Amino acid sequence: MDLSERQLQILQAIINDYVENAEPVGSRSIAKKYDLxxxxxxxxxxxxxxxxxxxxxxxxxxxxxxxxxKAYRLYVNTLMKxxxxxxxxxxxxxxxxxxxxxEFDRTIRHAAELxxxxxxxxxxxxxxxxxxxxxxxxxxxxxDERTLILMIVGESGNxxxxxxxxxxxxxxxxxxxxxxxxxxxxxxxxxxxxxxSDIIEDVGTxxxxxxxxxxxxxxxxxxxxxxxxxxxxxxxxMTNIFNLPEYxxxxxxxxxxxxxxxxxxxxxxxxxxxxxVVVTIGEENDSLKDCTLITATYHxxxxxxxxxxxxxxTRMKYGEITSIMEYLTNNLSETFKLTDGSExxxxxx
Amino acid sequence: MDLSERQLQILQAIINDYVENAEPVGSRSIAKKYDLxxxxxxxxxxxxxxxxxxxxxxxxxxxxxxxxxKAYRLYVNTLMKxxxxxxxxxxxxxxxxxxxxxEFDRTIRHAAELxxxxxxxxxxxxxxxxxxxxxxxxxxxxxDERTLILMIVGESGNxxxxxxxxxxxxxxxxxxxxxxxxxxxxxxxxxxxxxxSDIIEDVGTxxxxxxxxxxxxxxxxxxxxxxxxxxxxxxxxMTNIFNLPEYxxxxxxxxxxxxxxxxxxxxxxxxxxxxxVVVTIGEENDSLKDCTLITATYHxxxxxxxxxxxxxxTRMKYGEITSIMEYLTNNLSETFKLTDGSExxxxxx
DNA sequence: TGTTAGCACTCACATGGTTAGAGTGCTAAT
DNA sequence: ATTAGCACTCTAACCATGTGAGTGCTAACA
Numbered sequence: 001m002d003l004s005e006r007q008l009q010i011l012q013a014i015i016n017d018y019v020e021n022a023e024p025v026g027s028r029s030i031a032k033k034y035d036l037x038x039x040x041x042x043x044x045x046x047x048x049x050x051x052x053x054x055x056x057x058x059x060x061x062x063x064x065x066x067x068x069x070k071a072y073r074l075y076v077n078t079l080m081k082x083x084x085x086x087x088x089x090x091x092x093x094x095x096x097x098x099x100x101x102x103e104f105d106r107t108i109r110h111a112a113e114l115x116x117x118x119x120x121x122x123x124x125x126x127x128x129x130x131x132x133x134x135x136x137x138x139x140x141x142x143x144d145e146r147t148l149i150l151m152i153v154g155e156s157g158n159x160x161x162x163x164x165x166x167x168x169x170x171x172x173x174x175x176x177x178x179x180x181x182x183x184x185x186x187x188x189x190x191x192x193x194x195x196x197s198d199i200i201e202d203v204g205t206x207x208x209x210x211x212x213x214x215x216x217x218x219x220x221x222x223x224x225x226x227x228x229x230x231x232x233x234x235x236x237x238m239t240n241i242f243n244l245p246e247y248x249x250x251x252x253x254x255x256x257x258x259x260x261x262x263x264x265x266x267x268x269x270x271x272x273x274x275x276x277v278v279v280t281i282g283e284e285n286d287s288l289k290d291c292t293l294i295t296a297t298y299h300x301x302x303x304x305x306x307x308x309x310x311x312x313x314t315r316m317k318y319g320e321i322t323s324i325m326e327y328l329t330n331n332l333s334e335t336f337k338l339t340d341g342s343e344x345x346x347x348x349x
Numbered sequence: 350m351d352l353s354e355r356q357l358q359i360l361q362a363i364i365n366d367y368v369e370n371a372e373p374v375g376s377r378s379i380a381k382k383y384d385l386x387x388x389x390x391x392x393x394x395x396x397x398x399x400x401x402x403x404x405x406x407x408x409x410x411x412x413x414x415x416x417x418x419k420a421y422r423l424y425v426n427t428l429m430k431x432x433x434x435x436x437x438x439x440x441x442x443x444x445x446x447x448x449x450x451x452e453f454d455r456t457i458r459h460a461a462e463l464x465x466x467x468x469x470x471x472x473x474x475x476x477x478x479x480x481x482x483x484x485x486x487x488x489x490x491x492x493d494e495r496t497l498i499l500m501i502v503g504e505s506g507n508x509x510x511x512x513x514x515x516x517x518x519x520x521x522x523x524x525x526x527x528x529x530x531x532x533x534x535x536x537x538x539x540x541x542x543x544x545x546s547d548i549i550e551d552v553g554t555x556x557x558x559x560x561x562x563x564x565x566x567x568x569x570x571x572x573x574x575x576x577x578x579x580x581x582x583x584x585x586x587m588t589n590i591f592n593l594p595e596y597x598x599x600x601x602x603x604x605x606x607x608x609x610x611x612x613x614x615x616x617x618x619x620x621x622x623x624x625x626v627v628v629t630i631g632e633e634n635d636s637l638k639d640c641t642l643i644t645a646t647y648h649x650x651x652x653x654x655x656x657x658x659x660x661x662x663t664r665m666k667y668g669e670i671t672s673i674m675e676y677l678t679n680n681l682s683e684t685f686k687l688t689d690g691s692e693x694x695x696x697x698x
Numbered sequence: 699t700g701t702t703a704g705c706a707c708t709c710a711c712a713t714g715g716t717t718a719g720a721g722t723g724c725t726a727a728t
Numbered sequence: 729a730t731t732a733g734c735a736c737t738c739t740a741a742c743c744a745t746g747t748g749a750g751t752g753c754t755a756a757c758a
Contacts, residue, residue, distance in 0.1 A: 024749095024750090026749065026750050026751085027750075027751080028749085028750075038701075038702090039701070039702050039703080040702090040750095041701075041702050041703070041704095041752095042700085042701055042702070044750090044751070044752075045700095045701085045752095047751090048751090048752080058751090059710095060708080060709055060710070061707085061708050061709060061750080061751065061752090062707085062708045062709045062710075062748090062749065062750050062751060063709080063710080063749080063750070063751085064749080064750065064751090101514075102511065102512050102513055102514065102569075103511075136492065139490070141488070141502070143485065143502060143506050147506050149502060149506075149508050151500070151510075153490070153492060153498060157492050157496050157498075157512040158512075159498050159510050159512060161500075161508050161510060162451065162452070163451050163506040163507075163508055164451055165450075165451065220451075238606070238610065239603065239606045239607045239610050242599065242602075242603040242606065242607075247599075248599055249599070250591065250596075250597055250598070250599050250602060253591075253599060253602060254588065254591040257587070257588045257591065257606070258588045258591075261587065261588050373721090375720065375721050375722085376721075376722080377720085377721075387730075387731090388730070388731050388732080389721095389731090390723095390730075390731050390732070390733095391729085391730060391731070393721090393722065393723075394723095394730090396722090397722090397723080407722090408739095409737085409738055409739075410721080410722065410723090410736085410737050410738060411719090411720065411721050411722060411736085411737045411738040411739070412720080412721070412722090412738075412739080413720080413721065413722090699758100700757105700758090701756105701757080701758080702755100702756085702757075702758095703754105703755090703756080703757090704753100704754090704755090704756095705752105705753090705754090706751105706752090706753085706754105707750105707751085707752085707753100708749105708750085708751080708752100709748100709749095709750095709751100710747105710748095710749095711746105711747085711748095711749105712745100712746085712747080712748105713744100713745085713746080713747100714743100714744090714745085714746105715742105715743090715744085715745105716741100716742080716743080716744100717740100717741085717742080717743100718739105718740090718741085718742100719738105719739090719740090719741105720737105720738095720739090720740105721736105721737085721738090721739105722735105722736080722737075722738100723734100723735090723736085723737100724733100724734090724735085724736100725732100725733090725734090725735105726731100726732090726733090727730105727731085727732080727733095728729100728730080728731075728732090
């Protein structure tokens, strides 16, 4: 059943008011603040209907109405107006973002910080997933007689290295040979793929010393691959939520914090392969039944993909926040798209 | 003025009781639980004296006594018995610590996690400071025509790398030459030292292309040096403090969280050049007037240095916690001392 | 028939008074 | 010097009451 124009107006008014003040909103205050041309009594009747349809709830008889998840969902899907960021806001974001293609980690962390500052919510951001990254080359370098550096380089410039110790001395030549062998073997394969295959004996281990060296190196190689696959998750602004009335009780705050400390939960959330801004409201989340999670995807060369997100009570400024996140991720994607030098940023300033 | 034997006993009893129960302790309960052979009235008199001397306070007239910072200080300096860890506890720590010389970051993060789990407090841990690390070599490697990897390797096996873009193509030979030049220039110098000196034109820039390349690389080089200097700070177990009665008020909890979110504050705390286990109680801290901070130092080759710490209310199990931290840091230092292969851990298990 | 005024009713919350209990501090007896 | 006894203090819990915001219903109205 569809809602009448007036019902929509009233619902919107209730949502606006509740998002603003975090307190159950009564018919009288709606009638006063929003000029709907009807009396509180009429609004009461409509409210009653809206409640029956599941858009509003009632903490107790003599309290005002509170929007339900269903109401927010309707709001986000149809009622919400995206906020156009002002030039000043855009400028602020551009300046603060300080994005650089070469430093995913720093950029992403800054994005999370910025996001939580602007929204006054808790935020998190994930560095690009590298499942599809392909290996470009592998190199082994000596540090001292028994210590060497193993370095894996991906096609898009991802680099990870480990220092490892070996139990037998080896020569520079052996290291170079093994580097070459391994590069031949793994070049062009994705990290995922490389990690799965445990073809240790594939390549000719003609000399015994070489076999031994390889045996020393392989475990570290696998561990380094794993490192390279691991995304970093940055979480910022968790103390912001203390300022929200919904978390003025210690138990609620604790619950939130405990969830927020569970990085793995977020990581899992982030791995969903959706695109753009996604809003998950209240019960739509499995945990977090009273929180809304908004994520937005950014792109790296259209190939790798990462996310930023905010989390807060279902009562949040959806229009504003989704707009900010959209702008922010577009900005990130733009920065991460360039392959012809890193000059763009300087040009703009 | 010195305290009498009996006063010390009473003070110790009060501290024990308060640390255990977090509630002001009265004369009667002391007399009952601890067999001091005197009546509550006598204990009351002594308490009164102890309060006059500043070891105890009184939330209000009809409440029991609470130890002051001064009392805890006395306790830590003279009364406290270090707890001998049981074989089981040691084994647990050894197993869980999972220390490896090659992976400072992971090891240190695990140490922080472990520490907060054992103590039920918030913990933090700092990766080794690398101010004194000396540069071993510098290498530049091509990824594609305009992208290259800059790698700085320290004498003790520290490696940091950056991917950077250059605005002019260059040859493999040029990269190798520049690597060599830079290595000659910086080898043996500490990171601190290298960062300070901006001798950009020192080395022969005979060919113009080389000068240009160098100009492209140097800013990234400096930034990478900075990266290499930066210690990582891991913080764990902050939600533990929600379980403590002193943080059952939302305001106290918020204050704590806000401080805990200020990594810079901890970093600064950590940079103090003290050694071993250091206990800083209440007012002795500049912020955190009602918290105790315990830090402990671990060593890497006796040269580089890092710290782990716990933070909680002044009411904490000093004896137990300091012992655990001592054991833990010894364990870390031991792992980080070895230079003759990484076999030790396996030997022990 | 939709809208509205009016009014009884509900419920959370604040206020204030009372009580119980834990603990002190003092005094006088041991 | 120690202790029993007792008056005194103060918090926390409990209860009773009042207040006000807000609803839901009914009857009047346009």
